[in-house]
Amino acid sequence: MILPLGMSNILVVRSVLRSRLLTDRDRLSLCVPTYNRCALLRDALAALDAEWQRLSPARRDRLEFVICDNASTDDTPLVADQFVSRHGAHAQYRRRATNIGADNVYLCTETATGDFVLILSDDDVLLPWALTRLFDLLDRDTELDAVALNLRSFKISPHENGRPAFKTWSGVQLRSRDELFAELSTMLVFLSILVYRRTLVAETDYTFARGTHLIQSYAYADVLNRGSQFATLAEPVVAYRRANQSTFDYVKVFVDGYLDLLVYAHRGGMSTATYERMKRHHLRRHVLQMMLLLKREGAQGDMRLDWREARQRVWRRYRDDPVGAAMVTAATMLPAPVTIPLEYLGRAAIGAARWTSRQRPHGRGA
Numbered sequence: 001m002i003l004p005l006g007m008s009n010i011l012v013v014r015s016v017l018r019s020r021l022l023t024d025r026d027r028l029s030l031c032v033p034t035y036n037r038c039a040l041l042r043d044a045l046a047a048l049d050a051e052w053q054r055l056s057p058a059r060r061d062r063l064e065f066v067i068c069d070n071a072s073t074d075d076t077p078l079v080a081d082q083f084v085s086r087h088g089a090h091a092q093y094r095r096r097a098t099n100i101g102a103d104n105v106y107l108c109t110e111t112a113t114g115d116f117v118l119i120l121s122d123d124d125v126l127l128p129w130a131l132t133r134l135f136d137l138l139d140r141d142t143e144l145d146a147v148a149l150n151l152r153s154f155k156i157s158p159h160e161n162g163r164p165a166f167k168t169w170s171g172v173q174l175r176s177r178d179e180l181f182a183e184l185s186t187m188l189v190f191l192s193i194l195v196y197r198r199t200l201v202a203e204t205d206y207t208f209a210r211g212t213h214l215i216q217s218y219a220y221a222d223v224l225n226r227g228s229q230f231a232t233l234a235e236p237v238v239a240y241r242r243a244n245q246s247t248f249d250y251v252k253v254f255v256d257g258y259l260d261l262l263v264y265a266h267r268g269g270m271s272t273a274t275y276e277r278m279k280r281h282h283l284r285r286h287v288l289q290m291m292l293l294l295k296r297e298g299a300q301g302d303m304r305l306d307w308r309e310a311r312q313r314v315w316r317r318y319r320d321d322p323v324g325a326a327m328v329t330a331a332t333m334l335p336a337p338v339t340i341p342l343e344y345l346g347r348a349a350i351g352a353a354r355w356t357s358r359q360r361p362h363g364r365g366a
Contacts, residue, residue, distance in 0.1 A: 025058075026114075026116055026139075026142070027063070028062060028063055028064070028115070028116045028131075028135070029113060029116070029118070030066070030118050031108045031120065032044060032068070032119075032121075032122055033070065033105045033121070033122065034068070034076055034122035035070035035071070035076075036072045036076065037076070037122050037123060038072070038074045038075040038079045041067075041079050042079050044122050044123070044126075045083045047158070049083070049086065051128075051130060051132075054129060055131060055132065059131075059132075059135050062114075062135070063131070064092075065090060065092065066091075066094070067083065067084075068094045068096070068104060069094065069096060070096055071096045071098055071099040072095075077093075077095060080093040094108075102211075102215070103211070105191060105216050106119070106216040109198070115198060115199075116138065116198060117195070117198045118194075119191050119216055120238075123241050124151075124191070124192045124238050124240045124241075125154075125158040125238070126237065127236060127238065130237035130238065133233065133237060134147065134149075134195060134233070134237065137233060141231065143228075143229045144197075144230065144231055145196065145197045145200060145223065145226075145228060145230060146223050146227055146230050147194070147233055148180060148183065148184060148230070148231070149193055149194070149233055150164050150166050150233060150235065150238075151165040151187075151190070151237075151239070151240055152236040152240075153165075154240070154242065155242050158239035159239075160239075162242075169232050169234035170234050173234070174229070175230045175231060177227070178270065178274040179230075180232070181270055181278065182277055183232060185282060185285075186282045188217050188261070189214055189217045194220050194223065196219075196220065196223040197223070197227065200222065200226045201223055204222060206218055206219060212253070212257050214257050217261050218264060221261060221264060221265040224265070224270075251309075251310060255287055255313065256317060263275075279321070280323055283314075283327055284327060288331045290310070291314060291328075292331060311328070
């Protein structure tokens with residue numbers, strides 16, 4: 001069956017979409033966007049198979065798998081077809097006729113039918129009992145609009161005892177909108193971070209966000225601004241690969257793109273205090289880390305970015321923020337390798353910015 005989506009995209013559907021089951025329990029769609037990473041996809045799907053086996057028959061009936069292939073040229077169709085054959089009407093495999101780039105990440109949800117959606121990156125792996133924990137939470141608190149998931153990293157095996165992304169979380173905690181925004185911070189751009197109620201964004205057109213590499217993050221921001229009940233799950237349920245290479249313009253995505261995303265979230269309802277907090281936290285804990293790495297070791301991987309270019313482009317985005325500008329300036333002046341922890345750099349920058357502001361003349365005659 002061939003379905004036209006939008007004006008230019010044609011998707012080939014490899015399985016028959018099943019009718020929605022008549023149930024009073026919420027259903028979950030696991031959406032896996034993929035492109036030319038059949039070996040990684042095989043690992044991700046093997047973990048989904050294992051999770052399927054751990055679920056009761058009733059919960060299996062509430063689960064849907066959607067694999068969306070961005071016109072891969074490797075063995076991805078074979079790997080996906082084998083998975084669909086094992087799960088029948090519970091699984092869809094959709095193959096795009098042409099590659100649409102990173103927008104495939106969010107557009108893979110277009111035919112999802114679940115009440116809740118989790119976008120799972122093809123290089124991430126669900127940990128044992130992840131779906132059981134998630135269904136337990138959704139069944140216990142039926143008013144939830146989104147659940148933020150804790151993650152842990154791995155290099156070789158997903159069963160490594162990696163460090164959790166959110167070390168301060170405990171159990172299941174209810175969060176306000178601004179609390180969850182602030183907790184996620186930079187991780188708002190991560191794919192496998194949020195299980196959300198699909199109806200909150202199902203009718204929203206995200207054409208404006210295409211080409212940003214962050215289209216799913218705009219949807220996540222709308223979920224947090226439109227929903228009312230949120231929770232965090234402290235037990236890591238997703239393992240992600242460290243230092244997995246991707247090809248993108250680092251500053252375009254993680255500086256310009258992320259700051260534009262925060263502006264969008266602020267306009268949608270995020271408080272000004274949270275906006276400023278996330279903006280500076282991202283600079284201190286992520287952007288400056290990468291800048292200093294570039295300064296010490298040169299261009300990294302496929303990002304094709306050097307230290308001087310990064311410094312100039314980051315400065316342009318933070319120059320109107322006294323604290324942010326002071327942090328960028330301090331990082332520029334530090335020798336490589338850097339021995340001063342960045343949290344002290346942040347404190348020093350705040351002090352420097354306050355001192356500078358007191359030296360400026362005030363009044364109309366200034």
